Amino acid sequence: MRAFYEAVGPDLHRFIQTRLNDPHEAADVLQETMLEVWRQAHAFERRSAVRTWVFSIARNKAIDRVRRSAPTGPAPDEEIADAAPDPEAAMAALQDGDRLRECIGSLKTVHRAAIQLAYFRDLPYGEIAQIENCSIGTVKTRIHHAKRLLLHCLSKKPSRRGGGV
């Protein structure tokens, strides 16, 4: 179990943190996830990859945690900006890794999770759909919107940095 924890834990923690935006909450959910894996290992039927199964458990635990801490309901969806992003400004901003992270952090949870699974973890659409419990079409739509929102964010001037000449 320790080898399993050490092998899957860092990625799993990052994935959970993507959904919760709090490393300590993420650590608690990571523990709950690992315990659930331990409890349910005998029921795992190998109809999906182990990775998909474990990440699905983590997703559900994270959602439970958010629901418990925000009983008034989820935040309203972000609006997808209509105007086309400025490609040159976005490409220039991509040179700054912190800026990209800031923009990723500004995304809605489902968009952020889709970006993480698709690009950081390099998972195929089908596996992301299983983890997120949605259709492949929904995954593609989320990724499309997430990329568009990121380019918009990158096109804008940084919110808190200096600069102002």
Place this chain on the structure above:
Amino acid sequence: MAQTNDAETNGRDPLQDLHRGRLTQDEAERLTRAIESDPRLEAEYRLVAALGETDGAHSAFPGELGWARLQQALARETPQRSGVNVWQRSVSVWQAAACLLLAVAGWQLAVAPYLAGRGVAPGYVTATGETGPAPHGPALRVAFVPEASEAAIRTLLRESGATIVDGPTAVGLYTLAFEDEEARKAALDRLVGNPTVIDFVEAQ
């Protein structure tokens, strides 16, 4: 969920496939031409490339402390508590756990030497895997309340100037080290005064 074919299930963003060199030469050339002629597509491609090279967020993986907490929680899950190795909970769970480990290529390579090196005998091992010598300098042994959160434990340890240097033992004790005796005395009051995080404190 709607029926999907393998190509769709295994599909990824073509821009990512291009960036990672997974397209055929023809596909790559076609997409590259499209990128060169469309600034928006070029920006999207550069975004995808940048995403592939970042981790998105700095993760504070709990590491050793997380494993220690997990090990303690796993021990509580075990029906036969005293003197029984947590991994011998039942044959079916062990087999399932083994399947898990086998399914994750390479991980079992880390398990075998780990188990072999410790000669897995009935009983628990500490989170660090070693009993280790007693820490030099001022120290305390504590047990955390099982329900205490990671955040609460970390905060209390930080505020107390304590560092976990060993544990958990078979009965769930952790050894905390301090800079000096004065820090240990100050921490003792603070730890005792936090019954929601600390189950009990034992002065060494």
